[in-house]
Amino acid sequence: MHAWESIQAVVDFIEDNLTEELTMEDLAKVAALSPYYFQRLFRRLVKVPVREYTRMRRLASACEQLQETDRTVLDIAEEYHFSGHANFTRAFKKAFGVTPEEMRHIRTITNQYVKPNLLLNYEMADENVPLITDGIVLxxxxxxxxxxxxxxxIAMEIPINDIMGGLDSGISITGKMWDDFHREKASIVGLSPDGKECGVVYTGGAPEGYCTYLAGAEADSNQASEGYTVFTMPAQDYILYSVEAETFNDLVTSAVYKAQTFMEKWMKKHSLRPGGFAVEMYLQDEEGATAMETWLDTIPTQPSEES
Known part of the structure; x- marks a missing residue:
């Protein structure tokens, strides 16, 4: 068994037992490692300590409970092993920026710490051959x-970590932008009647740690009315990757994160790095399945960049 397979077994076990008492000794047994070496390996591969990972996954699951059920905050806190209402509220607000009670009334997409699929760090797929893994098709x-x-x-400067997904929690800034765009879409001049909705990520003069994000749709002209921004994709070669998921929420949260993880390795293997922008095009078929195509502007790497 590879080391990553051992840790993935623990990740899967934690996910199946978020409401159970989990000891370090029990988790180490799942990995077939000593507690000391297990904790070191988990942190190296998952990028956070195991206790922090478990806490963030419990908070993500609790967030879903708050939005989808009418269970009391105290019941949810106790189910996920938080010692009381106050402790749960403190941890929840630190993660999401709002209290559990406030989260009940929020329908904007939330960024949540995603369960990783370590296979995507090591698996490679040939061009034009779909990779099916962990609930997504890539x-x-x-x-x-x-x-x-x-x-x-609609365009604005946002923190880069808001679009990276998977490693952060909170109310999504891009989710709010999409809410605004959908409210205003019918009145925006120049949009193509049947155009796909698109998210564009580009530098746009944003300061370090930020990028410019545009929530919009395909247009018939390159002239935008006041208050809106136009971004024109140049005619050129692209690397296109498509990802499908069962629901739209899964698509724009966990599926996007997993696809990004995979593409980092794919780009490195093919001696490429991201260029100045990326365009996400959202698709939906008649059966309601959701998919997204990402068109990547890429730049060949130099030998010194690959080492």
Missing amino acids: EVRPTKLEQPKPIIG
Whole structure:
């Protein structure tokens, strides 16, 4: 068994037992390692200590309970092993920026700490061959845009970690932007009647640690009315990766994070790095399945960058 498989077994075990009492000794037994070496290996592969990981996954699950059920905050706190209402509220607000009671009334997408799939750090897929793993379908292929494509929407500078997904918690800034765009979409001049909705990530002069994000849709012209921004995809070669998930919420949270994890390795293997922008195009078929295509602007790496 590879080391990552041992830790993945623990990640899966934690996910199946979030409401149970979990001791370090029990988790180490699942990994077939000593508690000392297990904790070191878990932190190296998952990027956080095991206790912190378990706490964040419990908070993510508790968040779903708050939004989807009418159970009391105290019941949820006790189920996920938080010692009392006050302790749970303190931990929850630190993670999400709002209290559990406030979360009940929030319908904007939340960023949540995602259960990792360590396979994606090691598995490679050939071009045009779908990779099916952990509830998602991922496919990568080169493609070319023959004609420039304008996109009009709402743009603002946001922290980069808000779009990276998986490693942070809180109310999603991009989720709020999409809520605003959907409220205003019918009145935005220039959008294509049947155009796909698109999210664009680019530098746009944003300061370090930030990027510019545009929530919008395909347009018929490159002229945006006051208050809106136009981004025009240039006609050029792209690396396109598509990801499918069972629900839209899964698509824009855990699936996106897992796809990003995979693409980091894929790009390195193919001697590429991200260029100046990426465009997400949202798709939906007649059966309600959700998918997203990401068009990556890429730059070949130099030998010194690959070492």
